[in-house]
Amino acid sequence: MALKKFEHVGLQVKDLEASIQFYTEVLGLEFIEKQDHVDPSLKLAFLGLKDTKEPIIELISGYNPNLPTEGKVHHIAFTVDNIDEEIARLKELNVTFIDEAVTTLPSGAKYIFFNGPDGEWIELFQS
Numbered sequence: 001m002a003l004k005k006f007e008h009v010g011l012q013v014k015d016l017e018a019s020i021q022f023y024t025e026v027l028g029l030e031f032i033e034k035q036d037h038v039d040p041s042l043k044l045a046f047l048g049l050k051d052t053k054e055p056i057i058e059l060i061s062g063y064n065p066n067l068p069t070e071g072k073v074h075h076i077a078f079t080v081d082n083i084d085e086e087i088a089r090l091k092e093l094n095v096t097f098i099d100e101a102v103t104t105l106p107s108g109a110k111y112i113f114f115n116g117p118d119g120e121w122i123e124l125f126q127s
Contacts, residue, residue, distance in 0.1 A: 008046070008055045009076045013118050016043050016061040022117040023047050023057060026093050027078070037062075067118055075113065075121035083110050083126040090114060 013019040016034075023029045029047040032055055037044055042062040046055035057076070080086045083102060091097075098113040098121060105111075110126045 008058045009073055010058040010060055011073055011076070011116075011118075011120055012063045012067055013059050013061050014067060015117070016045055016059055018117050019059045019061075020045050020047070023059070026090070026095065027122075029057065073120065075123050077111070077123035077125050080124050080126050083112065083124050086124050087112060
């Protein structure tokens, strides 16, 4: 069995609407749809990259209201063309950064971590 593509990352969130707002308005993902679950206490929302209609993030509310600081996934990463421009844009939106500075790997790739609305770790990555 071979993997065909990246499907999505499921993130447990406390407030589905606040998380939809953050991921669409701050990060610029596109809202695809909300779905009910067979368990009526769970609510789902799917978000993706603009114009693809392919989900990359599934937001899940109703599992655990006491999320740890990093959320239920250690981090999710997004590739950017210019990490410095994105950092400046996110700082204007009062995003909280985990790292004080960009880390540059021996390969020349750069990354930095910041927090989402439930403390989840999000990485910007520039190859």
